[in-house]
Amino acid sequence: MSTRSPRRSPAPLLPWGLILVLLAGSALAQPALDESQYVERVLSGSLEARVAGLEAALGRAEAVGVGLWPNPALEWERQKTASGTRNGESQDVLVASIPLVLSGRLGLEAEAAERSAQSAEARYAWARAGLRHEATRAFTAVLAARERRSLLEESLVSLGRLAEAIAVREKAGEAAGYERLRIELEVEAVRDALRGAVLEEQQASAGALWLLGPGVASLPPLQGALGVERPLPDVATLLDGLGERRGDLRALTLEASSAEAARRAAGRGLIPEPTVTAGAQFLDVGLPGAGAGYVVGVALPLPFFERRQGASARAEARKVLSEARHAALLHAARTRLPVLLEAVSGRRERLARHRADVLSRAEELRRIAATAYRGGSAELLVLVDAERAAREARLTAIELGVSLVEAETDLLLLAGAYDGAALRSPGR
Numbered sequence: 001m002s003t004r005s006p007r008r009s010p011a012p013l014l015p016w017g018l019i020l021v022l023l024a025g026s027a028l029a030q031p032a033l034d035e036s037q038y039v040e041r042v043l044s045g046s047l048e049a050r051v052a053g054l055e056a057a058l059g060r061a062e063a064v065g066v067g068l069w070p071n072p073a074l075e076w077e078r079q080k081t082a083s084g085t086r087n088g089e090s091q092d093v094l095v096a097s098i099p100l101v102l103s104g105r106l107g108l109e110a111e112a113a114e115r116s117a118q119s120a121e122a123r124y125a126w127a128r129a130g131l132r133h134e135a136t137r138a139f140t141a142v143l144a145a146r147e148r149r150s151l152l153e154e155s156l157v158s159l160g161r162l163a164e165a166i167a168v169r170e171k172a173g174e175a176a177g178y179e180r181l182r183i184e185l186e187v188e189a190v191r192d193a194l195r196g197a198v199l200e201e202q203q204a205s206a207g208a209l210w211l212l213g214p215g216v217a218s219l220p221p222l223q224g225a226l227g228v229e230r231p232l233p234d235v236a237t238l239l240d241g242l243g244e245r246r247g248d249l250r251a252l253t254l255e256a257s258s259a260e261a262a263r264r265a266a267g268r269g270l271i272p273e274p275t276v277t278a279g280a281q282f283l284d285v286g287l288p289g290a291g292a293g294y295v296v297g298v299a300l301p302l303p304f305f306e307r308r309q310g311a312s313a314r315a316e317a318r319k320v321l322s323e324a325r326h327a328a329l330l331h332a333a334r335t336r337l338p339v340l341l342e343a344v345s346g347r348r349e350r351l352a353r354h355r356a357d358v359l360s361r362a363e364e365l366r367r368i369a370a371t372a373y374r375g376g377s378a379e380l381l382v383l384v385d386a387e388r389a390a391r392e393a394r395l396t397a398i399e400l401g402v403s404l405v406e407a408e409t410d411l412l413l414l415a416g417a418y419d420g421a422a423l424r425s426p427g428r
Contacts, residue, residue, distance in 0.1 A: 059120020
């Protein structure tokens with residue numbers, strides 16, 4: 001009498017499915033979002049977008065009031081003697097003074113501040129571009145994780161049916177122990193992969209939910225398909241006007257322009273800025289013999305020692321540093337763009353070939369194996385191998401779709417396609 005090990009149930013999926021249902025329970029009532037809708041939700045509600053907007057508003061606020069003339073001053077002074085030729089003699093002096101900034105530095109300082117504010121706006125656009133890039137990847141990660149889990153669940157159900165058929169044949173004496181062990185091994189391998197897929201989906205969903213900001217308690221349903229190609233221009237179009245499209249490059253250009261204006265303003269330190277004083281003098285107000293006079297004066301600073309050399313040196317250093325950073329980023333972009341474009345083309349071609357040459361054949365193999373088994377010319381293990389081949393082909397197609405999206409989003413970010421002219425900070 002042969003002994004058989006107890007057969008496991010091939011599909012204890014209820015706990016995992018229940019976990020996913022509980023996690024998504026409140027999300028089911030929300031409308032489904034496609035990729036563009038999800039990205040816009042991230043841009044409008046995430047904390048990162050709010051921080052970027054406030055930083056741009058701060059840059060704009062720092063330019064307020066720069067370049068205005070200094071305020072005039074009004075001074076009153078009373079002088080009274082306690083002894084002398086006339087006891088109680090007093091003198092009141094009322095004087096108004098105003099500095100005269102005749103060097104022209106105020107206009108240059110205002111220009112420098114305006115360029116700096118514009119640089120903050122450009123950095124805001126670049127921050128939103130990076131957030132758009134991150135949100136697109138997070139959306140794709142959720143779709144891919146969901147497809148992996150669904151695919152493995154379907155495969156586990158199919159393998160469960162095969163395991164039941166093997167058990168029936170083994171009881172009838174038509175199958176050996178090898179077939180039972182082989183199908184159990186396959187079931188456990190898929191079950192383990194499904195555990196990993198469930199964890200990946202939970203992590204991807206948590207990442208996508210985090211991007212939506214603290215006001216969203218559950219991730220809305222996401223809808224879409226992997227492998228949808230995004231329209232991309234050619235290399236010449238990508239390279240043309242790159243410095244004007246990308247926010248970080250525009251920001252560095254504006255920072256260099258701001259530093260140049262600040263350097264020129266500091267260079268006006270050699271030009272004296274006089275202070276003109278005018279007023280009235282009153283003697284013994286309220287007493288017999290009271291009199292009045294006037295006060296006129298000019299104060300002229302002599303820039304022998306301090307003439308804003310430090311401000312000029314700092315502005316020059318900031319200009320050179322901004323230009324160097326701009327050159328480095330532009331060179332990196334011009335070098336990487338053709339490589340990324342080639343990577344996108346290669347991954348598109350590979351995905352298309354995989355769908356045509358591998359995925360279609362794997363599905364055909366599974367149909368042929370099922371037909372052969374029903375006709376009695378194939379064993380159950382043939383169905384197992386066909387199911388495994390189809391599963392691996394579909395999983396590979398998912399991975400290729402994700403890698404294509406990653407390459408496309410990297411290319412669009414690097415080329416400045418995510419930097420839009422309509423993206424403005426709340427400070428504008």
